[in-house]
Amino acid sequence: MDKEKRTLLLAAPRGFCAGVDRAIQIVERALEKYGSPVYVRHEIVHNRYVVENLEKKGAVFVDELADIPTDVPVIFSAHGVAKSVPEEAEKRNMFYIDATCPLVSKVHREAERHQKDGLEIILIGHRGHPEVIGTMGQLDEGQITLVETVAEAKEFAPKQADKELAYLTQTTLSVDETKEIVAVLQARFPTIQTPKKEDICYATTNRQTAVKALAQRCDGLLVIGAPNSSNSMRLVEVGQKAGCDTVALVQRATDIPWEMLNACRTIGITAGASAPETLVEEVVAAFSKRFDVSLEEIVTNEEQVVFKMPRVLEA
Structure with a gap:
């Protein structure tokens, strides 16, 4: 039997922003420079796939500084911390790296x-x-x-x-x-x-603009991201307000609500600023298994922003 046809519209820009990319690189470079384990206070970014991959490389994620030995590096997440956190780290003579965007x-x-x-x-x-x-x-x-x-x-x-x-x-x-x-x-x-x-950062603004453009052309919209990711949840809301009736947040391809999308012929796909492109590719592959898929990328902006690494990791 011939597969049913589906059109997938990919938002651009989507996925990682410069702040998220920098934060992940900070953890990876710290592991390369200091070895495992490197501790991270809270999720480095709000995405379980990213966190689990870093755990496999030797990162240890904890809730508070009290959960960390004093003789290992600790990294503060991209979301930023209260001043009391580095103050406490200094009192405990901890070596810390700030990955705040x-x-x-x-x-x-x-x-x-x-x-x-x-x-x-x-x-x-x-x-x-x-x-x-x-x-x-x-x-x-x-x-x-x-x-x-x-x-x-x-x-x-x-x-x-x-x-x-x-x-x-x-x-x-x-x-x-x-x-x-x-x-x-x-x-x-x-x-x-x-x-x-x-x-409101450039990446948040650009991703919301891209979703508005998608919503005008699709009858279903998937936002790839985590439920505790603020920017991803905002993309869901923006898609709904922009006129797309069927909008869902999915963390990865296994979460795709196929029944919900059953009547949709043109599906928009975007990813929150903490979601890697690998998860977008995974979702596209899942559609390609079920349907005869045509892909189109809707470009509303191009991003060239790059943030420097902390000096301690530059060498």
């Missing part, structure tokens, strides 16, 4: 600068996300107010009426939803200071 570090420095300038700071982000915990932890508790929704933006009350305000954002938010929150804050507080350069 430079674009997250930029937000950290903004927070410090706003505090130095005497501004009250609002952070737009998701409660409990490691990046938000790390950013809020750059300053003393209570110095940054988290705003997660438009409703919270409408209810926000400054601690001091005479103090100027500034806002920062998590780097992996929905661009459109963040605009709505910012619009509320600016309407209520016209003099609120904005980031000098957009806090």
Whole structure:
């Protein structure tokens, strides 16, 4: 029997961003330079496939510094950490390497600068996300107010009426939803200071733009990524809001919801910034086994961003 035809539209850009690529390389280079084991505090990036591959090479992932011997290297994840974490590492005489994405570090420095300038700071982000915990932890508790929704933006009350305000954002938010929150804050507080350069990172913005383009042309959309990956979950939401009725998050090919996609003839595929291209290839291969597949890549942007390695790993 002839296979049914399916058209797969691949988003470009998709998958690894420069910050994720750098973080993974930091772990791999540390293993090469110092040998196994190298400890990593929390998942280096939010993707189990990546974490499991690094575990096979000798990386050990733990929740807290207390779980790590003091005589081995420790790496902090790409999401960033509160200042208390490196301070604790130094007290314990631990050798650590910070794999925080430079674009997250930029937000950290903004927070410090706003505090130095005497501004009250609002952070737009998701409660409990490691990046938000790390950013809020750059300053003393209570110095940054988290705003997660438009409703919270409408209810926000400054601690001091005479103090100027500034806002920062998590780097992996929905661009459109963040605009709505910012619009509320600016309407209520016209003099609120904005980031000098957009806090939502280039990769998040580009991947969401690509999904919007896909959603106009497909009747099914798969986002390859992890459920604890903020940027991947935002891609699901963006696809749904852009008009695609059938959208699913899958971690890899074994998760593909075939019944859900049964009526779909054109399927868009993208990957969150923590998902490797190997998983995209795996999903395409799974479709090729079942269907007569035609592939088309939808290019909405080209990325050339590369971040430097920490000096200790450059040699």
